[in-house]
Amino acid sequence: MAKIAINLATGSLQKEEIIVGIDLGTTNSLVAIIHPDTRTPIALKEHNSSSLVPSVVHFDAYGNVTVGEQAKALLITEPQNTIFSAKRLIGKSYNDIKSNASFFSYKVIDDNNQSLVKVQVGNKFYSPAELSSFILKELKQRAEHILKTPVNKAVITVPAYFNDAQRQATRDAGKLAGLDVLRIVNEPTAASLAYGLGLHKDEEKTIAVYDLGGGTFDISILKISNGIFEVLSTNGDTYLGGDDIDNAIVQYWLQQAGIDEEALKENSAFAQSIRLAAEAAKIKLSTNDIFEGTLNGDALTITKKVFETLVKPMVDKTIVCCTSALKDAGLAIKDIDVVVMVGGSTRVPLVKETISNFFGRQVNDTVNPDEVVALGAAIQADILAGNNKEVLLLDVTPLSLGIETMGGLMDVLITRNSKIPNKAARQYTTHKDGQSGMKIGVYQGERDMVKDNRKLAEFNLTGIPGMPAGLPKVEVSFLINADGILVVKAKELRSGIEQSIEVKAQENLTDGELEKMLMDSITYAKEDIATRALVEAKTEGEQLLETTEKFVQKNVAHLSKEEMMATAAAMQALQLALTLNDKDIIHTKVEALNEISRPYAERIMDTAISFAMKGRAV
Numbered sequence: 001m002a003k004i005a006i007n008l009a010t011g012s013l014q015k016e017e018i019i020v021g022i023d024l025g026t027t028n029s030l031v032a033i034i035h036p037d038t039r040t041p042i043a044l045k046e047h048n049s050s051s052l053v054p055s056v057v058h059f060d061a062y063g064n065v066t067v068g069e070q071a072k073a074l075l076i077t078e079p080q081n082t083i084f085s086a087k088r089l090i091g092k093s094y095n096d097i098k099s100n101a102s103f104f105s106y107k108v109i110d111d112n113n114q115s116l117v118k119v120q121v122g123n124k125f126y127s128p129a130e131l132s133s134f135i136l137k138e139l140k141q142r143a144e145h146i147l148k149t150p151v152n153k154a155v156i157t158v159p160a161y162f163n164d165a166q167r168q169a170t171r172d173a174g175k176l177a178g179l180d181v182l183r184i185v186n187e188p189t190a191a192s193l194a195y196g197l198g199l200h201k202d203e204e205k206t207i208a209v210y211d212l213g214g215g216t217f218d219i220s221i222l223k224i225s226n227g228i229f230e231v232l233s234t235n236g237d238t239y240l241g242g243d244d245i246d247n248a249i250v251q252y253w254l255q256q257a258g259i260d261e262e263a264l265k266e267n268s269a270f271a272q273s274i275r276l277a278a279e280a281a282k283i284k285l286s287t288n289d290i291f292e293g294t295l296n297g298d299a300l301t302i303t304k305k306v307f308e309t310l311v312k313p314m315v316d317k318t319i320v321c322c323t324s325a326l327k328d329a330g331l332a333i334k335d336i337d338v339v340v341m342v343g344g345s346t347r348v349p350l351v352k353e354t355i356s357n358f359f360g361r362q363v364n365d366t367v368n369p370d371e372v373v374a375l376g377a378a379i380q381a382d383i384l385a386g387n388n389k390e391v392l393l394l395d396v397t398p399l400s401l402g403i404e405t406m407g408g409l410m411d412v413l414i415t416r417n418s419k420i421p422n423k424a425a426r427q428y429t430t431h432k433d434g435q436s437g438m439k440i441g442v443y444q445g446e447r448d449m450v451k452d453n454r455k456l457a458e459f460n461l462t463g464i465p466g467m468p469a470g471l472p473k474v475e476v477s478f479l480i481n482a483d484g485i486l487v488v489k490a491k492e493l494r495s496g497i498e499q500s501i502e503v504k505a506q507e508n509l510t511d512g513e514l515e516k517m518l519m520d521s522i523t524y525a526k527e528d529i530a531t532r533a534l535v536e537a538k539t540e541g542e543q544l545l546e547t548t549e550k551f552v553q554k555n556v557a558h559l560s561k562e563e564m565m566a567t568a569a570a571m572q573a574l575q576l577a578l579t580l581n582d583k584d585i586i587h588t589k590v591e592a593l594n595e596i597s598r599p600y601a602e603r604i605m606d607t608a609i610s611f612a613m614k615g616r617a618v
């Protein structure tokens with residue numbers, strides 16, 4: 001049932017519950033909405049404060065949690081119980097992060113390399129999703145405080161390269177924070193939306209989104225057409241960002257003063273102050289030619305020129321990533337129509353200039369780069385709320401989805417161009433007596449034989465209790481959620497055993513491949529129909545041979561010699577027909593065998609039934 005919220009600020013009833021957009025960042029997070037009056041996206045902030053909430057969670061000795069600026073202030077002095085960059089851990093196992101383990105100054109549990117990591121604070125263990133949920137809870141409370149209305153629904157952004165586990169963990173974090181996560185949106189898609197890209201149905205554009213934040217760099221190449229965003233490629237460096245610029249400035253100052261780097265490790269207060277001074281210098285140098293400050297009475301200066309020599313190698317690194325991303329997308333620089341800047345570090349003029357030069361066009365930097373992703377998430381939220389009727393950010397399945405059935409046939413459960421989210425289910429059964437397992441092969445494509453389609457996943461439903469062939473009822477269900485994640489579940493309905501698997505349907509499929517698959521399905525349509533008919537006939541013939549043989553063996557005592565001989569001859573004829581690739585001949589022989597076996601099969605069944613009835617009467 002829909003909830004009705006009361007807007008305490010205006011005293012009016014809000015029929016439509018507000019849906020917020022959240023940028024859950026590695027360094028900072030924030031929440032945005034579409035302003036109900038101006039209909040423009042705004043980042044929410046308390047009076048005289050920043051919209052950014054540092055993505056830092058602090059636990060005190062009693063387990064009390066603080067999030068944001070207050071927690072950030074304790075990063076250096078209480079490293080073991082102040083958690084930053086939880087986003088780098090989300091949906092990951094220790095194996096995944098082992099090579100960067102020294103980055104984390106808190107305890108990341110390493111005793112089970114395979115399963116998802118946990119963080120230890122005191123004697124408590126937290127999953128990255130729980131840690132992120134504290135940040136989301138803070139954002140939810142902030143939004144409720146500012147809007148004076150309950151906030152229960154959100155759109156949350158994630159990097160385009162996040163896999164299913166990471167997207168799922170982000171959803172879980174939302175749930176833990178008491179938020180109904182309506183959609184997980186790619187950060188570059190959200191940033192593009194904030195620039196108004198993709199809001200017109202007929203728009204076709206190729207967009208490069210350059211995101212240089214506090215700790216990470218991402219470049220994504222997107223294509224927008226028919227209101228659908230597609231990620232063509234992503235690249236980046238998960239350990240490159242504003243923090244590295246700050247560090248470079250600190251190193252420069254230490255070098256100038258002849259102070260050993262080790263001094264930082266021994267004096268955490270000094271380390272904290274000099275880092276803050278470096279960040280302040282960096283920010284000042286975005287608009288000034290020189291920074292002059294002091295620390296403990298000593299002068300700290302740096303000119304823009306020196307600053308730029310420090311930053312240049314980092315910017316060059318990002319250019320290498322941009323080149324790779326273009327290559328992976330199969331595009332040249334001239335194919336890019338728009339370049340969007342995201343992340344606080346893109347405020348550095350050298351970054352903007354270099355990227356403009358590389359792409360040979362002015363970059364889009366008019367929207368606050370710290371807020372642009374959250375603003376885009378708010379736009380997406382508004383579209384989901386149905387307030388923006390002109391836009392239909394409709395996601396559809398580009399190809400049909402189905403499973404392999406007998407003889408290698410494709411059995412489609414969700415047809416191409418179906419709207420997502422979507423679900424479908426169908427029942428299957430076993431074809432051998434006592435069959436305890438069933439292989440579920442999941443395919444994508446338009447051809448009738450799975451061998452001509454794209455295999456997405458395969459799993460086994462095991463532990464089906466022994467039953468005669470045809471008796472188990474295995475329901476296979478497909479569920480594609482709004483994030484494009486397909487969950488395939490197989491359940492044997494009589495015993496209740498089940499198994500499922502998650503697949504990302506559109507993964508790694510380029511436009512060219514998609515087009516080819518569709519073209520092939522048209523080119524080979526006639527052959528495909530013929531092949532399907534033949535395979536179905538063969539399957540039917542093989543099954544009939546099998547059941548007849550079993551039936552005859554079991555009931556040999558009830559059959560006459562003539563019946564036995566006629567059956568054997570018809571079976572032989574069918575067997576021979578199966579070797580000829582002609583469905584009509586197979587059908588004829590199937591019919592012939594049925595004609596012979598039907599009379600005695602019915603006779604024997606009648607006897608069995610009356611026998612059973614008598615048995616019951618006793």
Ligand code: AMP
Pocket residue numbers: 025026027028212213214215241242243279282283284286342343344345346347348369370
């Ligand atoms: P984000 O992760 O997008 O919130 O980016 C935060 C990063 O942007 C931090 O490293 C900030 O120091 C940096 N930043 C913020 N403002 C500026 C600025 N004016 N010039 C350079 N870097 C900035």
